Amino acid sequence: MSQAHILMVDDNQDIRELLSTYLSQHDYQVSSAENGEQMRHLLSRGSIDLIVLDLMMPGEDGLSLCRHVREVSGPPVIMLTAMSEDADCVVGLEMGADDYVTKPFVPRVLLARIKAVLRRKVSQDVSEERLVADAGQWRFQQWSLDGSQRQLIRKDGVLVPLSTAEFKLLEVFLQHPQRVLSRDQLLSFTKGREAEPFDRSIDNQVSRLRKKVEEDPQNPTLIKTVWGGGYMFSAVVTR
Known part of the structure; x- marks a missing residue:
């Protein structure tokens, strides 16, 4: 190695x-x-x-x-x-x-x-290799996510770069739309066995992702915070 x-x-x-x-x-x-x-x-x-x-x-x-x-x-x-x-x-x-x-x-x-x-x-x-192997193209509101190329594309054709962590988190949300996901569930989906107790990195990743997909990250409408529950991706998602 x-x-x-x-x-x-x-x-x-x-x-x-x-x-x-x-x-x-x-x-x-x-x-x-x-x-x-x-x-x-x-x-x-x-x-x-x-x-x-x-x-x-x-x-x-x-x-x-x-x-x-x-x-x-x-x-x-x-x-x-x-x-x-x-x-x-x-x-x-x-x-x-x-x-x-x-x-x-x-x-x-x-x-x-x-x-x-x-x-x-x-x-x-x-994990990313497994995701890409099964990936398709997801659509939600003014966005599409090309899983095979790991590209987030706005309806006007602008490409928005995603880090590995942001891509994995967005893919999890797209796989579970309109469903409340706790922080522990998001950690499990994105980090698997590497997840650590009391890990707050999900909050930071959500914050970064909101800055890329929300019109107003301070008042998010796509990735909503559910107090005491976690987060919910509110948009209708199609493949």
């Missing part, structure tokens, strides 16, 4: 060198970048499996870089943040980060998070 390729993005040279050495000792291939320009260049060359991204950097910060990675359907992202407030961590997750680690941290904690995210990615890739 080939080594996973980790990209370290941090303006602090000491942190880059420390983590690059540590992760290399644990059989990972590591590249590093000190700013967004270098990160984009390395991403354009492909073969990156996961990005460890510092939140607070001069120039283009980690949040905008994380948004870019999600827009191009890039690899998973673990945010490094010196802020401990929950609100700052939630913002990073809503931008598309898969996990976060608060500075100062012990390297083995970051290593454990990297392993967990990569395991989820492998599980998602396998």
Whole structure:
């Protein structure tokens, strides 16, 4: 099995060198970048499996870089943040980060998070292959979802990119329209055995998906919140 390729993005040279050495000792291939320009260049060359991204950097910060990675359907992202407030961590997750680690941290904690995210990615890739094999084309309101190409298409022909997690969540909603699905059910459908107790990532994924399919994400009409129950996809769906 080939080594996973980790990209370290941090303006602090000491942190880059420390983590690059540590992760290399644990059989990972590591590249590093000190700013967004270098990160984009390395991403354009492909073969990156996961990005460890510092939140607070001069120039283009980690949040905008994380948004870019999600827009191009890039690899998973673990945010490094010196802020401990929950609100700052939630913002990073809503931008598309898969996990976060608060500075100062012990390297083995970051290593454990990297392993967990990569395991989820492998599980998602396998599930995605099964979904694509059985996929057709779904239609709802002004949208269609081409499962074989994993493309969300608006009625005017505009293509809206979806991350793997967003695609899987939307497919689950389309398979169960007008039915209340609890967070636990959504986790089970999208993550399977990788789902963890008290995992709140579904809320973040729903938030990101609403920004792509709702006319007004603050007042959603497609993906409705059912208080105490979970979420319901309200549109009529055809195949």
